[in-house]
Amino acid sequence: MNNEWDTIVVGGGASGLGTALESASRGYRTLLIERGDFASYTSSKSTKLIHGGVRYLKQGNLRLVREALLERSFLLEKIPEIVKERSIILPTSSFIEKNYYKLGIFTYDQLAGSNNIRRSKWLSKEQLIKSVPYLKRTFNGGILFYDAQFDDSRLAIQLARSIYDYSGTAVNYTEVIRIDSKRKQIACIDHKKGNEITLKYKHLINATGPFLDRLCNLENSKNTKKTIRFSRGSHLLINSNRFKQKDGLILPRTKDGRVLFILPWKGIILAGTTDVEMKHLGSEPKVSNEEVEFILSGIRSIYDVNIEQKDIISTFSGIRPLSNQNSTKNTSKISREHRMFFSESGMLSISGGKWTTFRKIGEDTINFLEKLNHLKPTISLGHEIQINNHLKLWHQAEALYCKEPINQELIIRGRNLARSLKKEEYAFNAEDILQRRTRVGLLAPKTAKKWKPILDQALDIL
Template sequence: MTTVAAPLPTRRKDLLARLAEPHCFDLAVIGGGATGLGVALDAAARGFSVVLVESHDFAKGTSSRATKLVHGGVRYLAQGNIALVREALHERTTLLHNAPHLAQPLPFVMPSYHWWETPFYGAGLLMYDVLAGKAGLGATQFLGRERTLQCLPTVRTEGLKGGVKYWDGQFDDARLALALARTAASHGALLVNYCPARELIHEGGRVAGLVCEDVESGRRFRVRARSVVNATGVWVDDLRQMDGEAIGRPVKPIVAPSQGVHIVVDREFLPADHALMVPKTADGRVLFAVPWLGKLILGTTDSPRQDVVREPEPFREEVDFILQESARFLTRAPRAADIRSIWVGLRPLVKPQDDDGDNTKSLSREHTVLSSRSGLVTVTGGKWTTYRAMAEDVLQKCFTLELLPSRPAGITNNLPLVGAPAQPVTHRISELQGLHSYGSEARFVADLPGNSECLSEGLTEAMVRFAARYEYASTVEDMLARRSRLLFLDARKAIALAPRIAALLQDELGADPQLEAFLTLAQQYLHIPGEQALDFPE
């Protein structure tokens, strides 16, 4: 019988006490999204001393707002970017293997309404299978009309010729980010959320650490490190500018933010265990309808955005686009009144240095790793699926610059994340989760007070206590947006439940759980620009 290690406590006072100790870390990471957490885990697993600071909560930004797909990138195949697809397919398999409780295979069906679509798109997806090789999740199949309707019962029947079925993966992005953080901590890394980097420390023109600040107390910490990695996503240029000003070398921005909007509705609009994929909408974009945690995600958009904000709002035309395109492919089209939640993510697309345009379709989805004269290493771009490969590239950059002594790569290729069960997983991420999402740690959750007290479907008092004690949670938003995904699934229910969550967190932590801030935020997840404000439960 495999022994499961007890979860490590994440008491904030203990984390800050470690941060205050005089110490020079091998590596300091700024940014607690998928990329930064991946870097921290890889470095810690190789035996380096690591500290990571995050200005808000882990995965607060882009990394909790993905389309929930672990994929090789069908659209990149169409663009002829074979290398990117091949890398992503390899990383897809690695991720599914290392976190089977949080990432699983998912079948997709592409319906055909013209005679040429099945052979045309099918040929491309067969190439997808070839590139995946032994890492394939299932064979591409050409479907007739009836089989397509069996897979997608509510797809529009008028003119339906058939379809193509292929396989990719899906995951719970925020909980996977948390698993990365906790796995890094199990290898000795120190990770602190709500602790933004306020300054970079420079000595002799070289970056030598950072100054961070605990947002609760305002206390500042000087953290020394041999190497510093800027993994702040769409905000990397802010830190690069800070670094450039310190050494007298202004920098040119490298990120052009793109906005992606997702709409969540009830599963009745597509009651299936297959996802719907439309390869080319009216304006040439890709549309997904993905079953996830008992609901249906519709999206996504790809719109340039000039400002970079923590909680971006959807543009009205983006919401209209998703609803209108859904109506073209579903027998019953969702309306604005059917929306359970709307969430927006910003993608850090890398722009060519001689390009001042704003066409996000022409910008790179690949990641970029670069260094400044001071030795600050910056990583941006990429996507969730390839976070592990990005981390390896970052460490290789540190080795090349002789910031760290070289150590062999590949240790995270077969490194199970916290909670990864030894036995095969039987639950599906497309369905509502409960203790399943904790994997091998489920029994530790079940042993806590309140395990039989159900707060909402798939959420108990014990889960809230577990989040406060072992998952770095300190606010209502932490709990309902990222430990549980209720805010992303049904904002009305999250609002109704928030006072109960606040009371439990107050009991566990004795600190302000920021209830009012959450109630204000949650309303945005049901706000459609130009629409009258919706009613909320008392």
């Protein structure tokens, strides 16, 4: 690997990938460094919506919604195999509620303007029951509107590949352990080989999401400012036979004032999310029993089916890195807008943000970097940027690793495919393949468990 770079971006989640892609596409010699696998922390644990966010309308954040709707349109067009249209129904119980939400969704349509997917429409009680047969009969109708849905970790891999397409480099399993801002160099551990490397940079960007303050501390151990607050959001994946619906559903008000989504995704139902403020970060956030109960009771409050623990196929939990703008605010009320700031020694940090706006985060970050460093401005490709669309291996892997029984012929094919995923999609171990290159770990955890030792052996991990 080259030792000198114009831009080094630390963190291989949505924000870092978007920023490194923007930097590479604007001609900077760019390196992205991720200490685990790409998207392995927050960015593989989202609700999988590419959306303006109807709930942000309530917060009056029209600019954020409009910006995200523009990005939604760009992504639907650029990578239609990964980002797809998603119909969602919002059920209403009274005349007042119906008109209140109708106004909100109408505003959502208007903000999308010519980029709207389809116009929302009002559903009568009969139409609602036809679409969501197990819904309680207490609703008087609903509003059908359209957003988009995606596979977050797959998009991350395509972004890593796109960085290479623009002559940049993106490496995983490499961790920044020291920053020497006077010499403009960082020390990293290459976890694959176990050795330490030193790299020089002109511009250093901190896109470590929930770990933002920790990286700032590496740069300046006296810095104890807390710019990030952590909020855990959990999801349950449930057998879709228990729902029999092809549209998604949004419950606009849960007990804690959030929204609950019940969304068909890859043949099962994804339900969530929660919002639990956390004081400390663990290595892998876990779904608590209270959160499972919270989501299940939200479902039971609107459906006539008794979803139980045994219907849950798998669970996952992610940490929202939220800007610490107002310590008195409940985390669900903190704006999801991204922000950038420079530390005294010149590292640029990105906080907040959404998956949907990863490209805009990148564009704004590089603009900000050029402006504050008085660099000659380069021009962003904007929505003309290309996202790598090579998806053949993905389709093969998704089809193969969920097959049972795992016989000898399948094992040989699975091993060969794992080696190709290592070469072409930066997979290092079986977890990378089963949790992020494919979603077998979420969709069929028992099958994934059987594949794990076979794939680790094929990748020389065992």
